[in-house]
Amino acid sequence: MNEHEEIAELLGAYALDAVDADEAATVEAHLAVCPRCAAEVAEHREVAAMLAHTGAPAPEGIWTRISASLEEAPPEMDLPMLSSGRSRGEVVDLAEERRRRAPRWLSGAAVAAALVVVALVTGVVVSDDGGGDDRSEQFAAPDLEDVARRVMNDPDASRVVLRSPDGVLEAPVAIDVDGSGYLMGNTLPALDAAQTYQLWGIKGDLVVSLGVLGASPGVVAFHVGDGVDALAITQEVTGGVVSSANPPFLVGELS
Amino acid sequence: MTIEQLQEASDAALVVSIGRYHEDALAEVYRRHAGAVFALARRLLADRTLAEEIVQEVFLRLWNDPDRFDPDRGSLRSYLLAQCHGRSVDLIRSESSRRRREEKELTLAAEAGYDLEHEVWDMAVADRVKVTLQTLPEGEREAILLAYFGGHTYREVADLLGTPEGTVKSRIRSGLKKMRGELAGIGMGGGA
Numbered sequence: 051m052n053e054h055e056e057i058a059e060l061l062g063a064y065a066l067d068a069v070d071a072d073e074a075a076t077v078e079a080h081l082a083v084c085p086r087c088a089a090e091v092a093e094h095r096e097v098a099a100m101l102a103h104t105g106a107p108a109p110e111g112i113w114t115r116i117s118a119s120l121e122e123a124p125p126e127m128d129l130p131m132l133s134s135g136r137s138r139g140e141v142v143d144l145a146e147e148r149r150r151r152a153p154r155w156l157s158g159a160a161v162a163a164a165l166v167v168v169a170l171v172t173g174v175v176v177s178d179d180g181g182g183d184d185r186s187e188q189f190a191a192p193d194l195e196d197v198a199r200r201v202m203n204d205p206d207a208s209r210v211v212l213r214s215p216d217g218v219l220e221a222p223v224a225i226d227v228d229g230s231g232y233l234m235g236n237t238l239p240a241l242d243a244a245q246t247y248q249l250w251g252i253k254g255d256l257v258v259s260l261g262v263l264g265a266s267p268g269v270v271a272f273h274v275g276d277g278v279d280a281l282a283i284t285q286e287v288t289g290g291v292v293s294s295a296n297p298p299f300l301v302g303e304l305s
Numbered sequence: 306m307t308i309e310q311l312q313e314a315s316d317a318a319l320v321v322s323i324g325r326y327h328e329d330a331l332a333e334v335y336r337r338h339a340g341a342v343f344a345l346a347r348r349l350l351a352d353r354t355l356a357e358e359i360v361q362e363v364f365l366r367l368w369n370d371p372d373r374f375d376p377d378r379g380s381l382r383s384y385l386l387a388q389c390h391g392r393s394v395d396l397i398r399s400e401s402s403r404r405r406r407e408e409k410e411l412t413l414a415a416e417a418g419y420d421l422e423h424e425v426w427d428m429a430v431a432d433r434v435k436v437t438l439q440t441l442p443e444g445e446r447e448a449i450l451l452a453y454f455g456g457h458t459y460r461e462v463a464d465l466l467g468t469p470e471g472t473v474k475s476r477i478r479s480g481l482k483k484m485r486g487e488l489a490g491i492g493m494g495g496g497a
Binding site: 059060061062063065066067068069070088089092093094095096097098099100101102106107108109111112113115116117119120259262289290292293 | 328331332335336337338339340341343344345357360361362364365366368369370373378379380382383384386387390391394434438449452453454456457458459460462471473474475477478479480481482484485488
């Protein structure tokens with residue numbers, strides 16, 4: 051049996067999430083280069099969706115919570131301020147923050163990965179990405195680095211340096227008075243293709259995704275509303291996550 | 306969009322609107338599919354609170370990252386259910402849950418397949434899908450149900466059924482292919 055056939059045998063189990071993590075990674079690498087197998091997985095998932103089909107009405111209460119979360123989305127952020135009294139520049143342990151906020155049912159360490167924090171992408175442009183969809187064009191600028199440099203030197207802009215907990219890595223950020231933020235991410239080491247950096251804004255009890263930055267960010271534009279007290283960068287799987295269970299890679303508090 | 310336009314819009318069109326921050330479009334997608342997403346999460350996790358959190362996460366992820374849904378690759382419902390299933394299974398396989406499940410499985414292993422089969426009938430599965438599932442050989446049906454609704458890996462299914470791993474792997478695939486063929490034959494094979 052050749053490699054293609056061996057992987058093809060796994061496709062049914064893979065489509066039902068019934069393979070181990072290492073097998074899933076092998077299948078995913080294959081799917082990226084084999085449209086026929088990718089199509090087969092899509093077909094298996096359609097069948098699985100039929101199995102799961104129910105005529106149950108959508109639960110009302112959950113929508114209320116989702117909708118409320120959307121209303122909290124930037125740029126109209128109107129959320130509680132950080133109340134920890136942390137001093138500027140102090141490293142924030144996001145994992146510890148999350149544990150503190152976790153409801154009782156999330157006491158298990160692994161289950162804590164399920165902690166739902168509101169995470170709404172507000173728009174992000176990476177310098178090597180032209181963008182063009184509705185979510186990015188409002189920030190798109192051909193001379194992003196020039197704009198970022200101007201804001202970095204603007205006395206009215208806020209500035210903060212995000213630092214790794216060991217102090218080795220630094221990434222400066224400047225935020226213009228209108229909330230336009232610029233991250234000089236050139237210092238961040240490139241990740242492999244399966245990973246991405248993700249930027250988070252911390253506001254009181256909420257950790258809000260400000261954008262998925264890619265594996266090698268360069269200069270990044272993003273937007274923050276009022277009241278965001280700290281920024282953090284985590285490493286996530288490609289595509290980013292709604293809520294992160296990973297420790298911050300870099301972090302810094304805004305003035 | 307008006308309410309009528311939203312109700313008539315295809316799932317793919319709604320996702321495009323979500324990309325433009327139209328909350329009404331997300332609400333319509335939720336109205337169409339959240340019942341199935343919630344039922345699947347609840348079935349897998351046996352915990353209403355956890356299931357609600359999964360539903361919230363799945364729809365917030367669609368709002369945050371609508372581009373991840375590719376209408377050329379399948380229906381929105383199967384995409385949302387796959388997200389829900391993957392996330393639920395992650396939770397099931399987390400260390401603490403796994404320990405609990407292993408203890409439970411020691412006593413339930415012998416009858417797990419039987420129970421699951423009955424439980425799945427209790428869900429409001431479409432009649433045609435039930436019929437199609439019923440036409441599968443027992444080994445294929447059991448393997449699919451234990452994997453999909455039990456959240457087990459094919460290796461765990463092999464242990465539960467006392468069947469070689471390779472056989473379970475093949476049965477899941479062949480069973481899904483047969484169901485696909487049957488359902489496509491009656492116009493239920495997929496699409497938005």
